[in-house]
Amino acid sequence: MKVKLWGTRGSIPSPGPETIRYGGNTSCVGVTLSDGSLLALDAGTGIRSLGLSLAAEPTRLHILLTHLHLDHIQGLVFFAPAFRVQTEIVIWGPASPEASLRDRIARYISAPLSPVEVRELPCDVSFRHCPESEWEIGPARVRAASVAHRGPTLGYRIDDGDSSLAYIPDHEPALGADIDVLDEDWISGFALARDASLLIHDGQYADAEYPDHVGWGHSSLSHAVSFARRAGARRTVLFHHDPLHSDERLDQLGAEARRRWAALGGEEGGIELGAERGEYELPARAASVAPAA
Amino acid sequence: MSQRPLELILARNLMSALSTPAFLVDEGGVLVFYNEAAGMLLGKRFEELGAVSAEEWGSLFGPFGEDGGPIPYDELPLVVAVRNGRPAHATFAIRSVDGADHTVEVSAFPILTAHGSRGAIAVFWSTATNGAGS
Numbered sequence: 001m002k003v004k005l006w007g008t009r010g011s012i013p014s015p016g017p018e019t020i021r022y023g024g025n026t027s028c029v030g031v032t033l034s035d036g037s038l039l040a041l042d043a044g045t046g047i048r049s050l051g052l053s054l055a056a057e058p059t060r061l062h063i064l065l066t067h068l069h070l071d072h073i074q075g076l077v078f079f080a081p082a083f084r085v086q087t088e089i090v091i092w093g094p095a096s097p098e099a100s101l102r103d104r105i106a107r108y109i110s111a112p113l114s115p116v117e118v119r120e121l122p123c124d125v126s127f128r129h130c131p132e133s134e135w136e137i138g139p140a141r142v143r144a145a146s147v148a149h150r151g152p153t154l155g156y157r158i159d160d161g162d163s164s165l166a167y168i169p170d171h172e173p174a175l176g177a178d179i180d181v182l183d184e185d186w187i188s189g190f191a192l193a194r195d196a197s198l199l200i201h202d203g204q205y206a207d208a209e210y211p212d213h214v215g216w217g218h219s220s221l222s223h224a225v226s227f228a229r230r231a232g233a234r235r236t237v238l239f240h241h242d243p244l245h246s247d248e249r250l251d252q253l254g255a256e257a258r259r260r261w262a263a264l265g266g267e268e269g270g271i272e273l274g275a276e277r278g279e280y281e282l283p284a285r286a287a288s289v290a291p292a293a
Numbered sequence: 294m295s296q297r298p299l300e301l302i303l304a305r306n307l308m309s310a311l312s313t314p315a316f317l318v319d320e321g322g323v324l325v326f327y328n329e330a331a332g333m334l335l336g337k338r339f340e341e342l343g344a345v346s347a348e349e350w351g352s353l354f355g356p357f358g359e360d361g362g363p364i365p366y367d368e369l370p371l372v373v374a375v376r377n378g379r380p381a382h383a384t385f386a387i388r389s390v391d392g393a394d395h396t397v398e399v400s401a402f403p404i405l406t407a408h409g410s411r412g413a414i415a416v417f418w419s420t421a422t423n424g425a426g427s
Binding site: 094146148152187188 | 299306
C-alpha cells in the first residue's frame with residue numbers, strides 16, 4: 001500500500017509563502033493498494049493535484065469521505081477524472097437521517113455554488129453510504145466508524161495484506177473525557193487506530209490553543225499523541241493543520257510532538273507532521289513503515 | 294473488547310459531567326455506565342460494580358413498586374426505551390447498598406441512529422428517601 005498526502009491543511013485552503021513546506025491544500029490522501037486500485041481519502045482541494053497526476057485513461061477509483069464539511073469536499077468539482085466519460089467513481093460517505101449522500105453533496109455541486117450539477121458530471125459516479133460492517137475494495141478490507149467530530153463523521157481503516165492505514169483527520173477523542181485513563185473501548189476511534197501501521201490523525205491545535213476550541217471537533221497536540229500511543233500505532237502523521245499555523249510554527253509543534261511521543265515511550269521517528277506530497281510505503285509483508293522518499 | 298459505538302461514548306462523556314443521576318444501557322440492555330450522581334444515590338460507584346445486565350441490576354437495587362414488590366423487568370423504563378425505541382417514564386423506589394429506599398422518577402429515552410438503536414439513557418430524579426429497611 002502506498003500513501004501520498006495531497007492536502008494536509010484543515011478548515012480552509014491556506015496557500016502562501018508561509019505554508020509552502022507543509023502545504024495549503026485541504027484534506028486529501030491518495031492510497032494505492034497492492035493490486036494498483038486507487039482510493040482517495042477525502043476530496044479537499046488537494047484532490048485537484050491528485051487528479052492531475054492520474055493518466056488520462058480509463059480509471060476506476062473510490063473516494064472515501066469522512067464527512068461533508070467543505071474542506072473535505074471542495075476539490076470534487078476540480079477533480080479532472082470526474083470530467084472524463086471513461087472514469088468510474090464510487091463516492092463513499094456517512095449516512096444521515098436527513099438526506100442521501102448524493103443529495104447532501106449536491107448542495108455543494110449545484111448552483112449557485114458550483115458551475116456544474118452532479119447530473120452533469122461526465123464520469124460514471126455513484127454514491128454509497130458506508131456500511132457498519134467491513135467491506136472490500138480490491139485486495140483491501142475497509143472499515144468505517146463514527147468518530148467524535150461535529151456532524152456525522154467517519155474514520156477509516158484500510159487493511160491490505162499485513163499493512164493497515166487508519167485515517168481519522170477530524171477527531172476530538174478527548175471531548176468531555178480524559179483519554180489517558182478511559183478504558184480503550186470507550187475512546188472514540190480507538191478500534192480503527194489499534195496497532196495501525198500508519199495512523200493519519202487530527203492534530204490541529206497546539207495545547208495552549210485547545211481550551212478556546214473545545215467542542216470544535218479537533219484534537220490538541222497532546223491528545224493526538226496520547227491517542228496514537230494508546231492505540232499502539234506504529235507510525236503517526238499529524239494532519240489537518242490549522243490554517244493559522246505557518247511552516248515555522250508547525251516545525252515547533254512537530255518538535256513538541258516528538259518530545260511527547262518519546263515521553264510516552266514511542267520509538268524515535270514514529271511521529272511527524274504531515275507535509276503535502278509526503279509519501280509512505282506500507283509493505284504488504286513487513287512490520288515497519290518507511291517514507292518512500 | 295469491542296469498541297463502543299460513538300453515540301454511547303458521547304452519552305457517557307455528557308453524563309459524566311451531569312449532577313443529575315443518569316444511567317446508560319447498550320442495545321442489548323446491559324448497564325454499561327452510570328455517573329457519579331447515580332453512584333451517590335445507589336451508594337456504589339460504577340467503577341466498583343462494572344457493567345451488569347438489567348436483570349442483575351434489578352436484583353441489586355430493585356426497583357420496587359408502590360406495593361413494595363419488584364417491578365417486572367419488561368416494564369422498566371430503560372428496557373421499554375431500548376426494546377421499543379420510544380421514551381418511557383415511571384415512578385418507583387430503588388434500594389441503595391445501605392438499605393435505604395429512594396423514591397425516584399425516571400425518564401428513559403432511546404439512542405437511535407442511522408444504523409438503528411444503540412441503547413438508551415435514563416435520568417433519575419429523587420423524590421423521597423426512606424430509612425433503611427423501610
